[in-house]
Amino acid sequence: MTIATSLVPGLDDIVMGTDPKRRTEAARRIADLFFQDAATLRPRQVELLDEILIDLVPTAEMVTRAELAERLSLFDNAPRALVGRLARENELLVAGPLLRRSPMLDEQILLEIAEAKGQGHLLAMSERAALSPDLTDVMLRRGDRDVVRRTAGNNGAMFSESGYSELIKRASQDGVLTITVGQRNDLSDERLKQLLAGSLDVVRRRLFDVVKPERQAAIKQAVAELTGVPARFESKRDFTPAQRTILALYEAGNLTEAALLNFAKAYRYEESVAALSAMSGVKIATLDNLISGDRHDPILIVGKAIGLEWATVRALILLRLGPNRTPAPVDIENARVNFVRLMPSTAERVVGFWKTRFAAY
Numbered sequence: 001m002t003i004a005t006s007l008v009p010g011l012d013d014i015v016m017g018t019d020p021k022r023r024t025e026a027a028r029r030i031a032d033l034f035f036q037d038a039a040t041l042r043p044r045q046v047e048l049l050d051e052i053l054i055d056l057v058p059t060a061e062m063v064t065r066a067e068l069a070e071r072l073s074l075f076d077n078a079p080r081a082l083v084g085r086l087a088r089e090n091e092l093l094v095a096g097p098l099l100r101r102s103p104m105l106d107e108q109i110l111l112e113i114a115e116a117k118g119q120g121h122l123l124a125m126s127e128r129a130a131l132s133p134d135l136t137d138v139m140l141r142r143g144d145r146d147v148v149r150r151t152a153g154n155n156g157a158m159f160s161e162s163g164y165s166e167l168i169k170r171a172s173q174d175g176v177l178t179i180t181v182g183q184r185n186d187l188s189d190e191r192l193k194q195l196l197a198g199s200l201d202v203v204r205r206r207l208f209d210v211v212k213p214e215r216q217a218a219i220k221q222a223v224a225e226l227t228g229v230p231a232r233f234e235s236k237r238d239f240t241p242a243q244r245t246i247l248a249l250y251e252a253g254n255l256t257e258a259a260l261l262n263f264a265k266a267y268r269y270e271e272s273v274a275a276l277s278a279m280s281g282v283k284i285a286t287l288d289n290l291i292s293g294d295r296h297d298p299i300l301i302v303g304k305a306i307g308l309e310w311a312t313v314r315a316l317i318l319l320r321l322g323p324n325r326t327p328a329p330v331d332i333e334n335a336r337v338n339f340v341r342l343m344p345s346t347a348e349r350v351v352g353f354w355k356t357r358f359a360a361y
Contacts, residue, residue: 024064027056031068038075050079057082066093073097078104088113092120099124107132114138119147126150126157133160140166145174152180164191172198175206175292182207182215193222201322202269206292209237239284242270246278255279257312264315267323272316279306282354290354291320300339304347313339 034041034049041049057065069086072078087098087105098105099113099121113121115138122143125131131139131151136159139151148170151157159167168191171178178199181187187195196204196219208219224230249255255278263271273291277284280302290298296317303313317335321327 023056024060027053027060027068028064030056031071034079035071038077041077043077046077046079050081053079053082054085058085062091062094065089065091066097069094070097072104073100073102076103078102080104084109088117090117092124095121096124100127101129107135110135111138114142119144122147123150126154128154129156131157133158133163136160137163140170145177149174149177149180152177152184155185159186168194168198171195175200175203178203179207179210182219183211189218189222192218193225196222197226200320201325202292202320204322205237237270237288239270239274239288242268242274243284245271246274249275250278257308260308261312261315264312264319267319269319272319276302276306276316280351282351286354296320296335297338300335300342301347301350304339304342304344305351307344310336310339 030049030052034046034053057068060068065086072083072086083098083102083104087095087102087109089095095113095117099110110125111134114125114135122139123146125135126139126143126147127150131154136151136157140148140159140163143151148167152167167177167181171181178195181195182192192215196207199207204219204223208216211219220230246255249259255275260272260275260279263275273284273287276282277287280287282302287298287302299313299316299320303316314332314336317327317332
């Protein structure tokens with residue numbers, strides 16, 4: 001403590017006192033001592049600094065604590081007790097940097113925090129370079145959609161058997177998660193088949209587009225086993241032929257709702273999206289991204305905005321699911337009710353937003 005005492009005269013009185021400004025300044029100066037000499041400090045010296053800082057830093061101003069946490073997160077010999085104390089804080093600006101990358105947080109502390117803290121802390125933790133199966137089990141059990149997606153996308157995350165089962169279960173209701181899990185290098189062929197079994201046809205196609213060639217072959221095999229029909233995927237959708245078809249219909253005065261309905265019933269995805277684009281003014285790429293998501297709300301919105309009948313909207317929902325899946329009657333009825341209740345003016349505003357927000361895409 002001699003070095004710290006010489007650096008901060010009256011340190012004992014400051015530690016025992018309650019003046020927040022003096023305590024904050026003392027914490028800064030002693031922390032700077034660590035940062036300046038971190039590479040040469042012996043473990044016992046770091047422990048001594050830790051004993052002093054653990055009394056000063058928790059009562060320092062939040063900005064000071066956040067700055068210290070950011071800097072401490074980069075050191076593999078940072079004061080251990082102080083790091084643990086700051087990582088447990090409710091204030092995410094303080095805890096976040098340490099949860100994301102501090103090597104001083106051991107498994108026990110991480111599990112404790114994962115069990116006790118909120119979604120922001122879990123989301124920060126999901127960015128760590130490595131996550132154990134025990135830790136991901138907790139994160140999948142307690143985490144919201146964003147936490148689960150981020151964890152699934154972390155190549156350093158490891159999952160237990162039950163953890164992978166939970167991932168696949170949640171992916172059945174989340175197209176983005178399906179695509180994320182489908183790209184993991186540790187995904188076995190059997191798990192891939194389970195993942196695809198609960199996915200929409202349009203999500204399967206999007207996954208096929210983004211994975212490596214060897215995974216594409218596995219997707220084709222899995223879909224063939226699930227459906228009994230050889231899978232036919234076209235990598236990277238090409239809307240050019242469909243645009244020519246729609247342009248010809250438009251020039252002939254035949255681009256009507258009936259034509260769109262026929263495309264949807266025939267499961268001609270590219271022509272259906274190209275027709276919706278021409279009729280609504282929304283870019284093809286925008287519609288493709290919206291319709292490929294994990295909800296059919298965009299179809300209801302664009303259908304209401306351009307005045308489609310429910311029969312056509314229903315056909316577009318079935319097109320989105322693909323020819324090999326039948327939706328639950330309750331889901332279709334809920335969609336119909338939502339479509340009927342949706343105000344045209346509301347739908348038009350949303351479509352207008354799509355046109356301006358995604359104009360460059």
